[in-house]
Amino acid sequence: MSNTRDKWEKIYANASDVVAQPCEVLRRYRHLLPEAGTAVDIACGLGGNALFLADQGIRTTAVDISNNAIDALKCRAEERGFTLDCIAAPVEDWLIESDDRCFDVIVVSRFLDRTLLPRLIDHLSPGGLVYYQTFTADKAQPSSGPSNPEYLLKPNELLRYFEHLVIRAFYDPGSIGRQHEGFRNESYLVAQKPVKK
Template identity: 30%
Template sequence: MNEHHERGHGDHYGHLNHGDVGDAGHCRAGHAPADWDALYAESDRIWSGNPNGALVSEATGLTPGTALDVGCGEGADAIWLAQQGWQVTAIDVSSVALDRARAHGEGAGVAVDWQVTSFMGMPSRDSRFDLVIAFYAALVKDGGATLSTLLDAVAPGGTLLFVHHADVDREQALEHGFNPDHFLDVAEVASALDRGWTIDVHEIRDRDIDGGAGQHHTRDVVLRALRSPVL
């Protein structure tokens, strides 16, 4: 997710990144790993290559620890976190995107654990991280299992940063093969945060965009929440 980007498919309408679409039974038309690979193969670079502005504003000042980037795309967010001292695991269902991200990381001189996998298919799915970020992530609802796993991935005392576009036109999205009802949104994640969480930020904000697919999206919904250090 990320790179002042909105990772998307086809004509880039949905602009979701690819967090969970690779699981068996979860693929929607146009959102399978092969579709994302085809998207990335269309160009040498899809996204701007810059870290997402919400990531920079919300993660600056946090004490570096372990971080998980769900649907990392070409890797700009993961690379930025690594440059700040985080130990980053970055996942994506597209091997083309991960090859590109790995090359960018090597060029930046940082070490990131790049994994070609969906979120629910992660080998380290039981691990917990001090920071979990999901920018425009295509996380299938799956009867609550995906949401539960997402929240469980945050370590006690850790931070969740979950961001999606504001003001998505549902009918237009459906015309482009993307049904928002199938995927987690910010409101659903926020409503699932019980007394063991503190919501620090839940707001719509303007985006500062300097290129990349989907730059016509001008506002995001940003959620940052802190998990209690005592479970």
């Protein structure tokens, strides 16, 4: 775990001026977000998703293993007058500590730990949405994203993890067609937890 933290601390050591952007799926499906409520940006990095969610009027928590990333995010949030709950911790530990908390929106972009996926669903409120976007093994640009298969989605893999939720949007372009056109190298999904009756 400390290896992972050290790696990301180095990557974010000089990132305080970087302006992080929200991921494609969140921008594209902004209109599915609730008008208010709670959200968490998992493995938030510099918090492009968290800042976007806060700007939509959603009370947002952001979690990342890197102190450098979280410190940079706190500065960005303060500059923009947003109240963000910023947490520097491994997400697996934070999920245990937050056992009784549920969120209306959970966003994960460019982070994949398959063992955590069922636990994320447990933290989703009934009717809540998960926005998930990350790299695929079948890429139009092979050098894009990580090369370790552990961090790469197989075709339709997101659909399988969220099969008990209602799929509101799904995209998995692979390497077919005009490879230099369109949003590529990542798959995404928006899924809604059913409301129990």
